[in-house]
Amino acid sequence: MKVFITGGAGYIGSHMALSLLDQGHDVVILDDLSTGSKNLIPSKAIFIEGNISNLDLVNKILTEHKFDAVAHFAGSIQVEESIYDPVKYYQNNTVNTLRFVNLLSKSKTKKLVFSSTAAVYDISKNIIIKENNRLNPLNPYGSSKQMCEKIIQDISKSSELKFFILRYFNVAGADLKMRSGQISENSTHLIKVCVECALQKRKLVEVYGNDYDTQDGTCVRDFIHISDLISGHILALQHLIDGGNSDICNLGYGIGLSVSEVIQKVKDVSGNNFLVKIGNKREGDNPYVVADCNKIKSKYKWQPLHNDIETIIKTSLNWEKSLLV
Ligand SMILES: NC(=O)c1ccc[n+]([C@@H]2O[C@H](COP(=O)([O-])OP(=O)(O)OC[C@H]3O[C@@H](n4cnc5c(N)ncnc54)[C@H](O)[C@@H]3O)[C@@H](O)[C@H]2O)c1
Structure with a gap:
């Protein structure tokens, strides 16, 4: 398969790229390097430096390549930062995802795997969280992601877009071959x-x-090793490529x-x-x-x-x- 990865110079996106390339698939990465690094990009991946909000560039990439699916990781991820700078989160996560997914739904690539988070849930009780748990994010980061989920679902209803939303819990660890890991400075993980x-x-x-x-x-x-998180993404991609229906799943242990x-x-x-x-x-x-x-x-x-x-x-x-x- 050929997969378009946004945010592929980041922690999770780079592991996704490595895993796909290890399995003989092709990868094109779009990343603005705002928090990612060129050092994490696998040498066999095609890398394009740019922002997902640049729709001309995204359109050019979607037209030039024949992708089987898109894995959309690009976004801003710090809960604390989202509290004092909510606009950054609604802009980079929600608005950019709205414009990106709208374009995608009109392109030839109509299969999307999306990175969401446990932060979308209402976690007011000490219970193990199922996918049908009530949603009620407590911070702008979680809200920005919940809005993305809704946008993706609504665009999917009005187009041929099929999606697989994965809600991650606490992702940790590094590639077993030490080719990638977390590089963020002042991390809160x-x-x-x-x-x-x-x-x-x-x-x-x-x-x-x-x-x-x-x-x-x-x-x-609930801490999940990055390699297991990625194997969940590969199953999600394969499911969509095989013609499966849209779905939402948790990824934790x-x-x-x-x-x-x-x-x-x-x-x-x-x-x-x-x-x-x-x-x-x-x-x-x-x-x-x-x-x-x-x-x-x-x-x-x-x-x-x-x-x-x-x-x-x-x-x-x-x-x-x-x-x-
Ligand atoms: N790390 C976690 O524990 C965790 C948990 C839940 C969900 N997620 C989600 O997973 C995704 C990836 O997270 P991560 O931990 O790899 O973060 P990260 O910061 O390492 O990676 C994000 C990547 O996206 C790029 N990027 C950001 N905005 C962009 C834009 N507008 N255009 C192009 N590139 C852009 C950054 O440069 C970076 O390379 C995020 O969407 C995040 O919300 C992460």
Whole structure:
């Protein structure tokens, strides 16, 4: 297959490109390098530097190549930033996706895999989240993604566009062959922050609240290894290319680990101690965010292979070490 990847110079998009190329498929990447890096782009991919809002450029790419499908990862992803700069999120995520998907629906490429997030859900109760859970995002990032979902669904109803929306939980870890990983500076992703502390790139990790109604008082999250996340995308692409209907699935493991447990695991795996500061609770943080991933397992036969926090931490640590040299 030939796949058009937006945001392919970023963390998740570059892993998608690597996986497709490893399987002998063709990849064209469009990325404006705002948070991504040329270093993450696989050499065998065709890379075009540009913004998805440049519709002339997108149109040219869609016309010049005969794509089987599009995987749309480009977007802004920091929850905290979205609270003080919501316009950036509604512009780059929602408005740009609206214009991009509108163009796509009128092109010859009518199959779209879209990156969404657990942040679209109403997570007011400590329950494992199914796809039919009520949606009620608590921050502009989540809202911007929920709006994208709605736009994609509505455009699909009025055109031949077929979509597969994947709602990710906490994505972590790095490519097992160390060809890609997280590079973002000032990351807010817990495992990245912890491995940076373990390698003395950061002074401390701050825990946002330790009196939640959870086993040890810290928030509980569902961490999924990037390679398993990508295998879910490959199934979604294949499903659409085989003529399947549009769908929405969670991607997580259905296993909750507390922030304190993860910190301790990073200390154990790295063999290094580091400072932990207990800070205030953050606005909009939910105590318990864990996926029910039975739908993608049963309906699409998704089989996670790296469902193990040690593997996630080891790959993350090794990737971070590789950035030091
Ligand atoms: N990382 C996670 O844990 C997580 C969780 C849920 C959902 N997601 C979603 O996955 C997608 C990818 O996230 P990521 O972690 O790889 O982030 P990332 O920042 O590493 O990658 C995003 C990529 O998109 C590019 N980009 C941004 N805006 C663009 C634009 N307008 N035009 C062209 N390129 C643009 C950036 O340069 C970057 O390479 C995002 O849509 C995000 O919302 C990520």
